Amino acid sequence: MDFKLTEEQELIKKNMREFCEKYVDPIAAEIDENSRHPAEVFQKLAEGDWMGIPIPAQYGGSGADYLTHICAVEELARSCASTGFTVSIHVGIASMLILLFGNEEQKKTFLVPLAKGEKLGAFVLTEPGAGTDVMAATTTAVLDGDHYVINGTKTFTSNGPTGDTYLVFAWTDKAAGRKGMSAFIVPRGTPGMTAGNHFAKMGLRSSQTSEMLFKDCRVPKANLLGKEGNGLAMAMTGFDHGRTGIAAQAVGIIQAALEESVRYAKERVQFGQPIARHQAIAWMIADMATDLNAARFLTYHAAWLKDQGQPFSKEASMAKLFASEKAMHHTIKAVQIQGGYGYCKGAKVERLMRDAKITEIYEGTSEAQRMVISGNVLR
Amino acid sequence: MPHIVVCFKWVIDETYLRRAPGGGLDFSSVDYKLSDYDRNAIEEAVRIRTALGGTVTGITVGPPEAAKGVKDALSRGMDAGVFIADPAFVDLDPSQTVSLIAQAVRNHVGPFDLIICGEGSGDLYAQQVGPRLAEALGIDCVAFATQISLEGGTLTAQRRLEGVIEVVTAPLPALVTVLPEINTPRIPGVKDTLMAGKKPVRTLAKGDLGATGGPRLQTLAVRAAAMERACEKFGVEEAEVIRFVDALKKRGVLA
Ligand SMILES: Cc1cc2nc3c(=O)[nH]c(=O)nc-3n(C[C@H](O)[C@H](O)[C@H](O)COP(=O)(O)OP(=O)(O)OC[C@H]3O[C@@H](n4cnc5c(N)ncnc54)[C@H](O)[C@@H]3O)c2cc1C
Numbered sequence: 186m187d188f189k190l191t192e193e194q195e196l197i198k199k200n201m202r203e204f205c206e207k208y209v210d211p212i213a214a215e216i217d218e219n220s221r222h223p224a225e226v227f228q229k230l231a232e233g234d235w236m237g238i239p240i241p242a243q244y245g246g247s248g249a250d251y252l253t254h255i256c257a258v259e260e261l262a263r264s265c266a267s268t269g270f271t272v273s274i275h276v277g278i279a280s281m282l283i284l285l286f287g288n289e290e291q292k293k294t295f296l297v298p299l300a301k302g303e304k305l306g307a308f309v310l311t312e313p314g315a316g317t318d319v320m321a322a323t324t325t326a327v328l329d330g331d332h333y334v335i336n337g338t339k340t341f342t343s344n345g346p347t348g349d350t351y352l353v354f355a356w357t358d359k360a361a362g363r364k365g366m367s368a369f370i371v372p373r374g375t376p377g378m379t380a381g382n383h384f385a386k387m388g389l390r391s392s393q394t395s396e397m398l399f400k401d402c403r404v405p406k407a408n409l410l411g412k413e414g415n416g417l418a419m420a421m422t423g424f425d426h427g428r429t430g431i432a433a434q435a436v437g438i439i440q441a442a443l444e445e446s447v448r449y450a451k452e453r454v455q456f457g458q459p460i461a462r463h464q465a466i467a468w469m470i471a472d473m474a475t476d477l478n479a480a481r482f483l484t485y486h487a488a489w490l491k492d493q494g495q496p497f498s499k500e501a502s503m504a505k506l507f508a509s510e511k512a513m514h515h516t517i518k519a520v521q522i523q524g525g526y527g528y529c530k531g532a533k534v535e536r537l538m539r540d541a542k543i544t545e546i547y548e549g550t551s552e553a554q555r556m557v558i559s560g561n562v563l564r
Numbered sequence: 565m566p567h568i569v570v571c572f573k574w575v576i577d578e579t580y581l582r583r584a585p586g587g588g589l590d591f592s593s594v595d596y597k598l599s600d601y602d603r604n605a606i607e608e609a610v611r612i613r614t615a616l617g618g619t620v621t622g623i624t625v626g627p628p629e630a631a632k633g634v635k636d637a638l639s640r641g642m643d644a645g646v647f648i649a650d651p652a653f654v655d656l657d658p659s660q661t662v663s664l665i666a667q668a669v670r671n672h673v674g675p676f677d678l679i680i681c682g683e684g685s686g687d688l689y690a691q692q693v694g695p696r697l698a699e700a701l702g703i704d705c706v707a708f709a710t711q712i713s714l715e716g717g718t719l720t721a722q723r724r725l726e727g728v729i730e731v732v733t734a735p736l737p738a739l740v741t742v743l744p745e746i747n748t749p750r751i752p753g754v755k756d757t758l759m760a761g762k763k764p765v766r767t768l769a770k771g772d773l774g775a776t777g778g779p780r781l782q783t784l785a786v787r788a789a790a791m792e793r794a795c796e797k798f799g800v801e802e803a804e805v806i807r808f809v810d811a812l813k814k815r816g817v818l819a
Contacts, residue, residue: 192632196639196757199597203751233753247754257754 188482190256193249197238198256204233205264213265216391217536222347223391226268231302236272240280244292245300251426252488255433259484262437266540267391269437273430274343275299278423279306279352283370286411286419295350295370307348308427309371309397310420311341317553319417324399326355326367332403333357333369335377338396341547345395346380349373352423353399354416366416370408377402388539425498427548428505429491432484435508435544438537439477442512442519445534446470449523466522473515480508499561506554509544516541565618566677566714566736568609570642571665571697572602572624574633575687583788596629598636601682603749604742609680610641611747612714619643621673625664627654639752639760646672650770655783658692660776665693666700667773672766678719679739683708694741704734707741 190198208229216223230236238254240246247253254276262269283296298304315321324337335355342351351371358365371378381396411419447470450461460466483504490497516538520527527534545551577597584590609620622637623646624630634645648664656664669676679701681694691707698705704719706712710729711722719738723730724745752760798808812818 192635193757193761196632196636196752196760197754200639200752200754200757207751233751234755235753238754242755247758249754249758253754 190252190485194253194256197249197253198260200233201235201257201260202263204229204235205260209261209264209268213268214531214533214536216265216267218390218530220385220390220393222271222393223268224347227271227302227305230272234302236302237276237280237300239276240284240296240300244284245297246280250488250492251429252485252492255429255484255488258430258433259437259440259481262434263441264437265391266434266438266537266543267389269434270389270431270543271305271344271392273434274308274427275306277426277430278308279350281426282308282352282368282410282419282423285422286368286415287370290407291370291410295372299350304349305344305347307342307344307351307397308423309339309342309345309351309353311339313338313340316341317550319420320363322354322356322366324353324355325359326357326369326404328357328406329403331406333367333406333409335369335371335399335402335404337399338381339399340381340396341384341394342380342397343392343394343547345397346383346393351378351397352410353378353397353404354420355399357413357416361414363417364414366420367413368410368416368419369404370410371402371404375402375404387542388536389543390539421498424548425501426491428501428554429484429487429497431544431548432480432487432501432504432508435505435512435541436477436481436484438512438541438544439473439480439508439515442516442534442537442541443470443473443477445532445537446473446519446522449527453523460522469518469522473518476511476515480504480511483507499558502549502554502557502561505544505548506551506558509541510551512541512544513538566612566616567618567675568612568620569669569673569676569679570602570605570609570620570622570637571679571681571693572606572622572633572637573599573685573687574624574626574630574636575599575685578686581788587787587790589786589788596633597686598633598640599682599686601684601686601742601744602637603640603682604744604746605680605682606637606640606642607747607749608712608742609678612678612712613641613643616714618677621646621676623665623668623673624648625653625656625661627651634765635757635760636752638763638765639757640750641756642763644763645765647765647767648773649767652770656776657779657781658688658690658696659780661693662696662700663776664773665697668768669697669701672768672772675737677736678714679703679737681739681741683741683743691741694739698739701737701739704738705740706732706734706738709740709742710746712740712742712746 234247237246238249239251242248258269258273280299312322326333326335353369357367381398384394453460487500487504519534577595580594582590620642621644622642625648684691706721709721710724719734798804
């Protein structure tokens with residue numbers, strides 16, 4: 186057993202920390218306030234090869250392992266949960282699915298610019314009537330000559346307004362049930378695909394979320410990802426990777442909550458001593474530090490399994506479930522520790538608390554994770 | 565095309581230092597980093613190589629664990645490394661460090677045009693290694709440079725001194741120590757770090773080099789500096805100003 190990151194992983198994680206201190210921390214509050222996508226930060230991320238860490242060099246990536254990518258997401262989220270998430274879904278789902286299931290031509294055309302960070306990826310599955318219940322989707326893709334024609338309405342698409350390369354899931358054979366959905370690579374600007382309403386959100390505000398509308402959107406047959414009917418299975422594989430990323434996002438949030446709490450509890454004096462000396466506060470911090478370790482180990486373990494080529498669905502769900510619920514719990518405590526000041530704009534913990542909530546919802550709610558885990562355990 | 569040698573040191577990251585009960589320092593949870601000033605030294609060497617071509621060789625002395633520091637340094641753009649490693653090479657005196665580096669440069673590095681050091685190390689900050697190394701190698705030393713250039717076998721450097729900027733030239737080979745404002749060190753990208761492990765590193769053991777001589781410094785104790793904070797308010801009237809000056813005297817701020 187070995188609980189150590191490699192020298193490379195450690196150095197890369199530290200470099201990401203330095204990157205965040207220089208480029209992300211100074212703008213994190215502002216992009217939250219203004220719901221702004223920080224294109225300038227993504228430009229810098231691309232320059233430092235941060236947008237395709239686990240993608241092999243031949244496809245424009247860095248050729249490192251998945252755990253290294255997870256470490257980068259954690260550090261980014263520690264400064265800005267939205268930025269961490271955008272990288273996570275871009276790499277962990279959009280790019281990984283093309284890497285795992287795309288043909289050589291698709292990898293050259295679509296994966297290379299994604300991995301280089303020249304293009305931003307999006308994952309388009311959820312519909313107004315189909316959230317946890319993916320099978321309730323109604324979007325269809327009908328073959329017409331050399332094209333599939335996609336019709337339907339998708340919602341809650343992250344990077345919807347800002348993306349370049351969309352992985353769109355639609356029924357090619359509804360009657361075939363779980364084997365009837367397919368996935369398509371749809372580049373921005375394809376006629377018939379538009380971003381609909383943008384969502385104004387409680388947290389994760391600098392990540393851009395919108396509806397995606399498909400009206401007779403003609404997608405070349407060559408853009409079918411993997412095999413027809415394999416869409417749902419691919420989406421689930423995407424979730425294994427993506428959920429590990431959300432777990433890392435939550436770990437970054439807990440880390441930030443802990444740092445903010447320790448700093449404040451040592452500085453704030455009430456009843457003649459720093460509040461850290463009041464046991465009620467000290468114990469909150471003890472619990473935070475303990476859960477942080479546990480969440481981080483679950484997360485790294487899931488990524489490590491992935492890197493070993495072993496199944497990691499259950500572990501990814503466990504990491505995501507545990508880390509996200511602890512992130513919510515401890516960011517509430519972090520606000521509590523800072524009292525009225527923590528409740529006001531300008532306190533980092535206020536943003537952390539709003540950002541933490543989404544980690545319990547997207548890429549499968551906590552309830553959905555419990556379904557996956559119990560399904561695995563009770564099998 | 566110049567061959568530039570950069571000296572760097574893997575030091576304790578001071579953000580992890582804690583004060584131990586009893587006034588000492590607690591090193592139990594420290595982590596290490598590339599000395600901040602050396603990042604500027606490396607950056608400057610790489611900047612010159614990018615402009616003029618040539619190669620950059622990094623050199624460090626330390627315990628075997630400093631191998632991570634070698635990787636870190638190489639990820640910042642240098643071409644090759646020389647790692648003088650031995651478990652005994654912790655807390656060396658500047659004189660001992662210089663003796664090791666000088667021998668390695670003479671016998672294992674080959675001809676060079678310029679040596680760049682940071683102005684001092686992030687831990688001891690004795691500012692000794694640069695000037696002493698120049699002395700040991702018998703080359704000119706220009707300390708505290710804020711800008712340097714190489715042309716036709718000559719180093720031209722701006723030095724920031726108290727109140728003035730001095731511009732000096734020196735024939736190559738020469739040694740220069742640089743101040744942080746000389747450049748902004750890069751943050752290595754992911755590929756830079758991954759590639760660092762593939763660059764050539766020559767590891768020299770104690771036995772590959774001659775004796776260094778004993779330490780000339782004796783460390784008696786290391787104590788955490790205590791920072792006292794106090795808040796006292798004064799008015800602007802004459803009597804208050806006198807009271808203010810007295811208070812400063814009492815605290816030893818004014819003599
Ligand atoms: C900011 C944001 C970004 C998102 N990004 C993307 C994206 O990029 N791509 C994408 O495709 N989707 C995205 N989503 C969608 C997200 O994955 C869904 O919101 C999520 O899957 C839940 O679906 P829902 O919102 O429809 O909730 P519902 O499925 O309606 O769930 C409502 C509640 O019922 C519970 N519930 C549902 N079914 C069961 C059950 N069988 N047993 C017990 N409890 C149940 C849920 O856990 C939840 O608590 C995003 C959402 C948000 C808010």
